[in-house]
Amino acid sequence: xxxxxxxxxxxxxxxxxxxxxxxxxxxxxxxxxxxxxxxxxxxxxxxxxxxxxxxxxxxxxxxxxxxxxxxxxxxxxxxxxxxxxxxxxxxxxxxxxxxxxxxxxxxxxxxxxxxxxxxxxxxxxxxxxxxxxxxxxxxxxxxxxxxxxxxxxxxxxxxxxxxxxxxxxxxxxxxxxxxxxxxxxxxxxxxxxxxxxxxxxxxxxxxxxxxxxxxxxxxxxxxxxxxxxxxxxxxxxxxxxxxxxxxxxxxxxxxxxxxxxxxxxxxxxxxxxxxxxxxxxxxxxxxxxxxxxxxxxxxxxxxxxxxxxxxxxxxxxxxxxxxxxxxxxxxxxxxxxxxxxxxxxxxxxxxx
Numbered sequence: 001x002x003x004x005x006x007x008x009x010x011x012x013x014x015x016x017x018x019x020x021x022x023x024x025x026x027x028x029x030x031x032x033x034x035x036x037x038x039x040x041x042x043x044x045x046x047x048x049x050x051x052x053x054x055x056x057x058x059x060x061x062x063x064x065x066x067x068x069x070x071x072x073x074x075x076x077x078x079x080x081x082x083x084x085x086x087x088x089x090x091x092x093x094x095x096x097x098x099x100x101x102x103x104x105x106x107x108x109x110x111x112x113x114x115x116x117x118x119x120x121x122x123x124x125x126x127x128x129x130x131x132x133x134x135x136x137x138x139x140x141x142x143x144x145x146x147x148x149x150x151x152x153x154x155x156x157x158x159x160x161x162x163x164x165x166x167x168x169x170x171x172x173x174x175x176x177x178x179x180x181x182x183x184x185x186x187x188x189x190x191x192x193x194x195x196x197x198x199x200x201x202x203x204x205x206x207x208x209x210x211x212x213x214x215x216x217x218x219x220x221x222x223x224x225x226x227x228x229x230x231x232x233x234x235x236x237x238x239x240x241x242x243x244x245x246x247x248x249x250x251x252x253x254x255x256x257x258x259x260x261x262x263x264x265x266x267x268x269x270x271x272x273x274x275x276x277x278x279x280x281x282x283x284x285x286x287x288x289x290x291x292x293x294x295x296x297x298x299x300x301x302x303x304x305x306x307x308x309x310x311x312x313x314x315x316x317x318x319x320x321x322x323x324x325x326x327x328x329x330x331x332x333x334x335x336x337x338x339x340x341x342x343x344x345x346x347x348x349x350x351x352x
């Protein structure tokens with residue numbers, strides 16, 4: 001029997017102007033930063049290869065892209081998301097690509113999380129002058145970060161450091177190293193995607209420095225009415241990674257249960273270990289002087305928990321349902337453990 005010929009890959013292109021819908025094309029909305037365009041291009045190339053359709057990148061400017069105010073003053077990372085969602089709901093694009101850690105945990109009526117592609121390196125990375133590691137930085141070294149979590153973690157490990165608030169794109173932040181800062185801390189995934197890995201002088205282990213919930217993962221949103229329709233369903237199926245989705249949903253469920261805003265210093269790391277989904281989370285005092293941690297795990301069926309899995313009987317259907325619920329249930333259990341230990345007294349939770 002002859003194999004079916006491969007589907008020819010469509011063309012991927014960028015549009016800085018509004019792009020009208022057209023047969024044979026999918027439009028993917030993205031922020032215009034170099035990092036956002038780089039990671040969305042990777043998504044678009046996967047879609048083009050899986051569907052044979054042309055894929056246009058539609059550039060959307062968000063409020064977070066045009067201000068340098070601290071995120072905690074702007075209402076959190078959602079400032080990078082709302083304009084993309086508006087464009088999606090208005091029909092200006094067909095899919096929207098976000099950094100998953102920027103995605104608010106609350107539902108957005110009319111949209112659904114269509115896919116979570118395979119996750120990149122979730123770790124934080126130190127980029128320091130002269131190749132220094134965190135332990136090697138001199139006493140009182142000036143370290144930049146725009147994240148309350150990273151600031152708390154730095155102060156917890158090195159109370160002597162002079163931690164400074166930092167905004168701007170990746171190259172702007174890196175450009176300050178050796179000028180007015182001794183080091184900056186950034187997401188390793190972003191540096192890798194931009195080809196800036198050579199700037200990294202240390203990657204922090206997740207066991208010691210858990211990252212932001214969802215860090216290293218992308219979120220592909222689609223209009224709810226289109227999620228099961230073609231060609232959207234085919235594109236989303238080609239992108240979705242069962243393990244990445246499970247770990248991301250567990251971490252997001254933790255955030256939702258804690259009602260944590262962007263000012264809450266919370267690190268989380270979910271992983272698949274055999275047939276179990278495991279989540280560890282740490283809540284820090286803002287100044288890094290104290291912390292609480294909790295870890296739990298639940299059974300997980302991996303890719304078999306997906307909608308296309310085949311099960312023989314009601315018992316298997318029950319197992320599938322439990323597996324599908326595992327990430328959110330795990331996040332809630334870890335959050336409950338942290339709250340029982342007094343996490344709300346340690347950090348600004350409850351939506352604060």
